[in-house]
Each structure stands twice: as structure tokens, then as C-alpha cells.
Amino acid sequence: MDDEEARTRLLDAAEALFYADGIQAVGMDRIRTESGVPLKRLYRLYPAKESLVTAYLERRDRRWMTSLREAVSGAADPVPALFDWLADWFCEPDFRGCAFLNAYGELGPGGPAAVLDVVHRHKAELRSLLSDLAGPGEELLADQLLILVEGATVVAALDPGPAPARRAREVAQRLLDTRASAGG
Structure with a gap:
């Protein structure tokens, strides 16, 4: 998986989760799990939850x-x-x-x-x-x-x-x- 695919998967997961459950209720680990993107890559692409x-x-x-x-x-x-x-x-x-x-x-x-x-x-x-x-x-x-x-x-x-x-x-x-x- 390249960075573009990882970004898309992370944003898809973030949008679904943040919109359904709220920003504060969803942690980065849950986004990692839903997206299938390793946590290390998630934080490389989005160093903080605010950036995601x-x-x-x-x-x-x-x-x-x-x-x-x-x-x-x-x-x-x-x-x-x-x-x-x-x-x-x-x-x-x-x-x-x-x-x-x-x-x-x-x-x-x-x-x-x-x-x-x-x-x-x-x-x-x-x-x-x-x-x-x-x-x-x-x-x-x-x-x-x-x-x-x-x-x-x-x-x-x-x-x-x-x-x-x-x-x-x-x-x-x-x-x-x-x-x-x-x-x-």
C-alpha cells in the first residue's frame, strides 16, 4: 500500500467514524483498525489527530x-x-x-x-x-x-x-x- 492509498483509507475511516460517533469519541487506534493502515504510517501521514x-x-x-x-x-x-x-x-x-x-x-x-x-x-x-x-x-x-x-x-x-x-x-x-x- 502506497501513501496515497493509505491516506484514502485513513480519510474514509476517519470520515465514517467521526461523522457517526463524533471526533472526541474516536481514537486514532480505532481509525487504524478500521482503515487497516499501520499506526506508524498513520502518524507519519497525520502526526496528530488534529491534522486528520x-x-x-x-x-x-x-x-x-x-x-x-x-x-x-x-x-x-x-x-x-x-x-x-x-x-x-x-x-x-x-x-x-x-x-x-x-x-x-x-x-x-x-x-x-x-x-x-x-x-x-x-x-x-x-x-x-x-x-x-x-x-x-x-x-x-x-x-x-x-x-x-x-x-x-x-x-x-x-x-x-x-x-x-x-x-x-x-x-x-x-x-x-x-x-x-x-x-x-
């Missing part, structure tokens, strides 16, 4: 944002498409809410700086995408969409399924309709 958590969140961010961007960029009406994408995500069998909010909630504002940086960058990137969807000069609408996305995600974490995304989509549509009827 950071890499897991960075990889998840890239995959999540890429998938979301693809869903809205090809849609005739991107805001409803956003919430349809969320509804599909909320129905995934292993859905456990937002990995970034989970990490922040678990580690708190005093958590490892590198991990918190990934969390903040992810949320800024999501906010930027929503700003693009809202359009120029629509910063308030972008903030409202962000609250709807985050709120639906938290509600779905407690009660998985498409309903929170559908309700958030209805609210988003009302916001868009109100803005359209007001002329902006």
Missing part, C-alpha cells in the same frame, strides 16, 4: 460543495434546486447533520485552530454560494437563505427525512415571491 480531523473536513467540504454547486448550476431555478438537493441529502441513510456544525459544537470555540478554520471557511463558502444565488445587492436574502439552509439541516439531524428541506423551500419561495412583488 482537518483533512477529513477539508475533503468533505470539497465533495459537499462540489455536489451542491453542480445541483444548483444546472438548474433552471437554482434556489428550489438547493432545497431539493438538501432533501436528498437529508434522506441518506447515514445522515447525521452538518459535519462542520457537529465539529464546532463538539470542539467549541477553543478547539484546534486548524479545524475551526476549516469550519469557518466552509460556512463562508456556503454563504458565498448563496450570495451568488440571491444575486447582486441581495445580501439580506443570502443571509436569510443561509439561515434556512442551516436551520433545515439542524432540524433534519433530529428528524431525518426530506420534510425540513421542503418546509425551508416553501419559506424561501415566499421570500423570493415577496421580493419579486415588491420589485426587488
Whole structure:
């Protein structure tokens, strides 16, 4: 097994375990066992748990944002498409809410700086995408969409399924309709 395969196996195991059980509940030995990567190589590739958590969140961010961007960029009406994408995500069998909010909630504002940086960058990137969807000069609408996305995600974490995304989509549509009827 080369380093690239070891990295992939470690990140796959870390993502599954951290997302399902939490960052603090999962030790490096458990990741080693699940991945089949020797402990010495694990620590050579990721010298501290913080570096593995950071890499897991960075990889998840890239995959999540890429998938979301693809869903809205090809849609005739991107805001409803956003919430349809969320509804599909909320129905995934292993859905456990937002990995970034989970990490922040678990580690708190005093958590490892590198991990918190990934969390903040992810949320800024999501906010930027929503700003693009809202359009120029629509910063308030972008903030409202962000609250709807985050709120639906938290509600779905407690009660998985498409309903929170559908309700958030209805609210988003009302916001868009109100803005359209007001002329902006």
C-alpha cells in the first residue's frame, strides 16, 4: 500500500467514524483498525489527530460543495434546486447533520485552530454560494437563505427525512415571491 492509498483509507475511516460517533469519541487506534493502515504510517501521514480531523473536513467540504454547486448550476431555478438537493441529502441513510456544525459544537470555540478554520471557511463558502444565488445587492436574502439552509439541516439531524428541506423551500419561495412583488 502506497501513501496515497493509505491516506484514502485513513480519510474514509476517519470520515465514517467521526461523522457517526463524533471526533472526541474516536481514537486514532480505532481509525487504524478500521482503515487497516499501520499506526506508524498513520502518524507519519497525520502526526496528530488534529491534522486528520482537518483533512477529513477539508475533503468533505470539497465533495459537499462540489455536489451542491453542480445541483444548483444546472438548474433552471437554482434556489428550489438547493432545497431539493438538501432533501436528498437529508434522506441518506447515514445522515447525521452538518459535519462542520457537529465539529464546532463538539470542539467549541477553543478547539484546534486548524479545524475551526476549516469550519469557518466552509460556512463562508456556503454563504458565498448563496450570495451568488440571491444575486447582486441581495445580501439580506443570502443571509436569510443561509439561515434556512442551516436551520433545515439542524432540524433534519433530529428528524431525518426530506420534510425540513421542503418546509425551508416553501419559506424561501415566499421570500423570493415577496421580493419579486415588491420589485426587488
